[in-house]
Amino acid sequence: QQQVKQSPQSLIVQKGGISIINCAYENTAFDYFPWYQQFPGKGPALLIAIRPDVSEKKEGRFTISFNKSAKQFSLHIMDSQPGDSATYFCAASTPRGYGGSQGNLIFGKGTKLSVKP
Amino acid sequence: GAGVSQSPSNKVTEKGKDVELRCDPISGHTALYWYRQSLGQGLEFLIYFQGNSAPDKSGLPSDRFSAERTGGSVSTLTIQRTQQEDSAVYLCASSLGLSVGTEAFFGQGTRLTVV
Numbered sequence: 001q002q003q004v005k006q007s008p009q010s011l012i013v014q015k016g017g018i019s020i021i022n023c024a025y026e027n028t029a030f031d032y033f034p035w036y037q038q039f040p041g042k043g044p045a046l047l048i049a050i051r052p053d054v055s056e057k058k059e060g061r062f063t064i065s066f067n068k069s070a071k072q073f074s075l076h077i078m079d080s081q082p083g084d085s086a087t088y089f090c091a092a093s094t095p096r097g098y099g100g101s102q103g104n105l106i107f108g109k110g111t112k113l114s115v116k117p
Numbered sequence: 118g119a120g121v122s123q124s125p126s127n128k129v130t131e132k133g134k135d136v137e138l139r140c141d142p143i144s145g146h147t148a149l150y151w152y153r154q155s156l157g158q159g160l161e162f163l164i165y166f167q168g169n170s171a172p173d174k175s176g177l178p179s180d181r182f183s184a185e186r187t188g189g190s191v192s193t194l195t196i197q198r199t200q201q202e203d204s205a206v207y208l209c210a211s212s213l214g215l216s217v218g219t220e221a222f223f224g225q226g227t228r229l230t231v232v
Contacts (some may be wrong), residue, residue, distance in 0.1 A: 006159075034220070034221075036223075041225075042225060043121070043208055043210070043223030043224050043225050043226055044160070044208075044223050045222075045223065046220045046221070046222075049220075089159065089160060104150075104162065104165045104173055105150060105162075105165075105210075105221055106162060107152070107159055107160040107162070108159060109158065109159030110158070110159045110160070
């Protein structure tokens with residue numbers, strides 16, 4: 001079973017601090033790595049995504065760092081705000097046709113982030 | 118509609134009964150996913166449809182679970198002889214599926230409670 005391992009399970013950060021969430025994967029065929037944000041009672045929504053041909057992608061206060069050789073990627077939230085309090089999921093997918101896969105999207109178990117004012 | 122629509126939003130059923138959960142994907146989206154999210158847990162993959170290809174059913178937890186997608190659009194997830202451990206939020210997502218890396222849009226989910 002393809003797996004994406006996410007840590008920590010929960011994270012408490014002071015307002016203005018940096019939140020860091022890490023993910024590791026096993027399947028080297030993964031070629032798309034999105035992060036999703038979920039607020040209580042809502043479905044997850046895409047936050048930011050990266051392909052393995054770049055080592056970093058930044059969108060506003062959110063940055064993905066990608067280490068292909070270590071098979072790890074992380075989400076950094078700069079200047080964390082109470083409104084960032086949510087559950088964050090990393091995910092990965094394989095190309096269609098690889099090993100019989102049709103491009104499925106596999107998620108980590110999530111990190112519950114609380115940003116204290 | 119503008120987004121992925123799931124119905125019902127809440128469902129309470131008695132143990133042993135069958136339930137059907139519906140997902141209306143975004144128009145034109147060829148890929149459709151079903152996930153299960155238990156309280157405080159991650160997103161457990163259940164099944165994935167991509168166009169006319171055979172669905173990836175590798176995540177279905179037992180033969181009590183099945184899903185179909187009619188006409189490449191609406192999908193129904195059926196749970197037969199429900200058990201208390203089936204209680205969870207069932208999430209549906211869709212994407213353009215033209216190539217890897219297209220955004221998956223999620224519905225609000227159906228909260229299933231088996232009593």
